[in-house]
Amino acid sequence: MTNISRSPFVDKIEQTNPRRGFTMPHFTPYKEDEDLDQHLKHYRITMIFYGNNYALMCKIFATTLQGEVQDWFHTLPSQLIQSFNELSLVFTKEYSSNHLIKKTSNHLFSIVKGPWETIYDYVKRFNVENAKIVSCNEDIEMAAFRNGLPTEHPLFGKLIMGEELNLAASYALAKKHTL
Template sequence: MILYKADDALMCKVFAMTLRGAAQDWFHTLPSTSIGNFKEFALIFTKEYTSYKTVRKHADHLFNLHKKLDESLRDYLRWFKDEKANIIGCNDQVAFLAFKKGLPTEHELYQELAITPSQTLGEVLATAERYALWDDDHIAAKKASKKVDHPKKQASQKSNKFEQKAQDKHRSQPQEGGSKTGAFTEFAIPIHQILAQVKDKPWVRMPLPLRGDPSERDTNKYCAFHGEHSHYTNNYNAWKRHLEEMVREGHCTEFIAKKAIQHIEDRDVAAKEPLQRSLESTPF
């Protein structure tokens, strides 16, 4: 060093030999004879690279790190370790407190760290690694479950669309036992109450279970005819049509409203009139 200080030209050449990469490229862009001595060289170099200086972070910076809701524990742990590595002389107790503070209070790892606070930072990070492994398995299982459920959900949606089309087509057609406008017999009590009284009778045919995913049905609506959530009993046309069939067979007549009984009698008389006229006009 004594020799270098005594010879500016030699010191400049030796310093230039230590430069690498972009710094070396910068040195070769300097105009010829633009540097007169080593002090001038050091001033130019410092001025050029002052903006490249990295500002050291303080340990308090770690308290700004927080695990995001959609972030895995593995990613948060990796992020925390990277940030801590940039802090020289970071106190382990401060790092432990910052790591715990960055976790959601409802997280299992936070609860364990709160119960056993007297741990070294190494022990804390080792515990976090074990939880991260469990978290990784949980995320992988969840993704695998979505892949399996996706085809089932598509099939269920297709089935529901098919059933909906069939129901829409049926609604557009006149209902057997009713008028051409699709009207049904009027009863004195709601039809779900009729079902409650006759469901155990041998002449009542209960329907097949509903198709589709039960988790996608409206749980606010209940059908006693199916015994499942999806729609209201009083709005289900299949039960209304079955009631019409049972009325024609002579069942459930005690539930028919008085004005509806008169309508049925008038309808039966009108249906018998053509047959009666045909018998009267036939010679024997």
């Protein structure tokens, strides 16, 4: 059984109280399967608006954890954390497997329309994966989109023959093929 009254923070942090009139900001709780970098960035940016108090940042951070992550937090040894940077490091080390893997435009070439998949579902799936890539060149997007279509699909021929088609026009053509 975990002793919840025991704090992983040094006394200086534990004795820090919010200034008078402080209103707790709202945070989406972090769950174990989410991107910890995104959670930490959002937390830091929000807390800076609330007065760059790193001791207070430590204490409030614990309220943003949920489920097994909250349980993990309460297993940290007493007097372990001396700063928000240390807390971030311990948190990141524990949940580093939850970092989103950055995808490159090459990833798009692995997206292929399944034999029983509708063109609409393929476009939708392609869009989801395309959104995970930062600054992808539209020519690469187009080539990957075309590459994922079977050569016998009518849309493939139209995309090959079409000059200067962009991805939006390709999606519009795909939509016509679903009707």
